[in-house]
Amino acid sequence: MPAKPTRKAGAFAVIPFIAIAALALSAPAQAAAIDGASLTLLWGLPFAGILLSIALFPLLAPSFWHHHYGKIAAFWGLAFLVPFALRDGADSAMHVVLEVALHEYLPFTILLLSLFTIAGGVRIVGNLHGSPSLNTGLLAAGTVLASWMGTTGAAMLLIRPLIRANDNRKHNVHVVIFFIFLVANVGGALTPLGDPPLFLGFLNGVRFFWTMEAMFAPTLLLSMILLAVFYAVDRYYYVKEGVTRDPTPDTAIRVEGGLNIFLLAGVVGAVLMSGTWQPGWSFSIGGVEVKPQNLARDAILLGLAGVSLLITAKTTREGNGFNWEPILEVAKLFAGIFLTIVPVIAILRAGSDGQLRDLIALATGPDGAPRDEMYFWLTGLLSAFLDNAPTYLVFFHMAGGDAAALMGPMAGTLLAISMGAVYMGAVTYIGNAPNFMVKAIAEQSGIRMPSFFGYMLWSVPLLMIPFVLITWLWFL
Numbered sequence: 001m002p003a004k005p006t007r008k009a010g011a012f013a014v015i016p017f018i019a020i021a022a023l024a025l026s027a028p029a030q031a032a033a034i035d036g037a038s039l040t041l042l043w044g045l046p047f048a049g050i051l052l053s054i055a056l057f058p059l060l061a062p063s064f065w066h067h068h069y070g071k072i073a074a075f076w077g078l079a080f081l082v083p084f085a086l087r088d089g090a091d092s093a094m095h096v097v098l099e100v101a102l103h104e105y106l107p108f109t110i111l112l113l114s115l116f117t118i119a120g121g122v123r124i125v126g127n128l129h130g131s132p133s134l135n136t137g138l139l140a141a142g143t144v145l146a147s148w149m150g151t152t153g154a155a156m157l158l159i160r161p162l163i164r165a166n167d168n169r170k171h172n173v174h175v176v177i178f179f180i181f182l183v184a185n186v187g188g189a190l191t192p193l194g195d196p197p198l199f200l201g202f203l204n205g206v207r208f209f210w211t212m213e214a215m216f217a218p219t220l221l222l223s224m225i226l227l228a229v230f231y232a233v234d235r236y237y238y239v240k241e242g243v244t245r246d247p248t249p250d251t252a253i254r255v256e257g258g259l260n261i262f263l264l265a266g267v268v269g270a271v272l273m274s275g276t277w278q279p280g281w282s283f284s285i286g287g288v289e290v291k292p293q294n295l296a297r298d299a300i301l302l303g304l305a306g307v308s309l310l311i312t313a314k315t316t317r318e319g320n321g322f323n324w325e326p327i328l329e330v331a332k333l334f335a336g337i338f339l340t341i342v343p344v345i346a347i348l349r350a351g352s353d354g355q356l357r358d359l360i361a362l363a364t365g366p367d368g369a370p371r372d373e374m375y376f377w378l379t380g381l382l383s384a385f386l387d388n389a390p391t392y393l394v395f396f397h398m399a400g401g402d403a404a405a406l407m408g409p410m411a412g413t414l415l416a417i418s419m420g421a422v423y424m425g426a427v428t429y430i431g432n433a434p435n436f437m438v439k440a441i442a443e444q445s446g447i448r449m450p451s452f453f454g455y456m457l458w459s460v461p462l463l464m465i466p467f468v469l470i471t472w473l474w475f476l
Contacts, residue, residue, distance in 0.1 A: 034343065036350030043343035050076040050336045051386040055430050059452055069329060073336030080340045096342055098286045105338045107203055107298055109331050114267055114301040115193065119153025120322040121260040121312035126253035130166035132235040135175055136227055138162050139182050143223050146187030147194035149264050155184045155434040156320060163445045171237040173449060176442045177458050178230040182223060184434035185426035189219040193271060197392030197421040204396065205403025208275045214415045218470050222423065225466045256316045263304045270300040326437065337390050345397045360398055370399060373475040376416035380424030384431045392421040416475060423467065427459050
């Protein structure tokens with residue numbers, strides 16, 4: 001478990017907010033859009049650098065990463081921002097920071113903070129007995145919950161009860177692995193609350209319920225296949241082990257912090273409100289347009305998180321192992337990610353005039369139409385080894401970045417990008433943030449989880465066949 005953050009770490013987390021306020025007073029009224037056709041691929045190096053740092057440092061130098069990930073993210077952010085300021089001027093650089101902060105970084109971070117805080121106030125206590133049917137039921141329940149309380153929230157709510165239920169089992173590694181597949185990844189596919197990539201799509205204009213309408217059938221199919229395979233594997237081990245003594249005393253099952261469930265409903269309502277209420281006016285902060293519905297949403301989300309902290313017993317959060325380190329890590333890393341991705345998106349928007357034309361050509365057919373199967377696999381494989389949220393953004397903009405078109409005549413392409421980002425985050429420990437969190441909790445509980453590549457010995461054969469089936473059914 002990560003160490004509890006110090007006051008210094010907590011203070012550091014508010015620095016981006018202070019900087020944004022200062023920029024709002026000093027940024028110019030207008031700034032020209034970045035001309036992606038004028039940028040070379042060297043401008044993409046900071047983005048590649050931060051993604052590779054996220055992928056490799058936790059594996060190769062975990063202690064160094066834990067103590068310095070904020071500095072590493074700041075380094076890569078400045079590696080883009082300083083040269084850009086020298087090239088286009090300080091005013092343009094400040095405008096870029098402010099635009100990224102107000103349109104993407106703050107809404108993204110506030111939603112995750114709200115879900116993390118509220119879900120961390122719900123705790124299931126008591127002792128279950130891990131039979132194949134019970135385990136399959138828990139995985140199915142977590143898969144459903146993940147779309148409404150986020151993959152992180154659902155994973156943190158259910159992983160400890162699931163581990164306790166199976167603490168008398170000799171073979172329980174597979175239980176955690178399938179939990180990562182279903183609850184920490186696939187289950188988040190149906191709403192923008194479920195997985196960060198989909199919320200980024202929502203911020204870029206994708207309707208709240210579009211994901212549910214488009215992804216319900218493939219998500220149901222993939223979930224049913226994985227649950228059926230899990231039941232078969234778990235039953236095999238259960239019969240092989242025979243009856244074993246349960247070391248956990250029997251206690252009644254109950255839910256602590258149940259009022260937080262109503263707060264989660266408030267999160268859903270706030271996000272829906274921001275997508276449906278269109279007052280028809282806006283205002284400017286430092287030359288960047290801000291819509292009142294988005295400001296209201298973020299204020300409500302912060303208020304709901306504050307209420308959760310007030311009404312939830314300290315013992316409930318302690319029982320969940322709750323601390324602020326995961327959300328601090330998200331806040332620091334995504335500040336760097338959202339900055340460094342700016343030139344990459346600009347190059348993609350330049351299309352055939354930009355230096356990523358070869359990547360675009362790879363996913364484009366001879367007739368100029370997008371090849372949806374390539375979008376699915378390119379988005380998915382990069383999501384597996386990098387981070388699925390920025391990967392989603394890259395391919396969203398590679399497909400044009402126009403939400404109306406992507407939900408209309410190009411709906412198959414948006415479906416491919418969304419499915420690839422969410423589903424294939426399960427292929428490695430680093431594809432989606434909850435994966436590593438679940439692994440760490442399992443290891444603290446005495447489960448000997450496989451290594452990075454050992455995990456892939458499970459994920460590749462179990463996931464790739466269903467992914468091929470999905471490709472055939474939806475994109476070929």
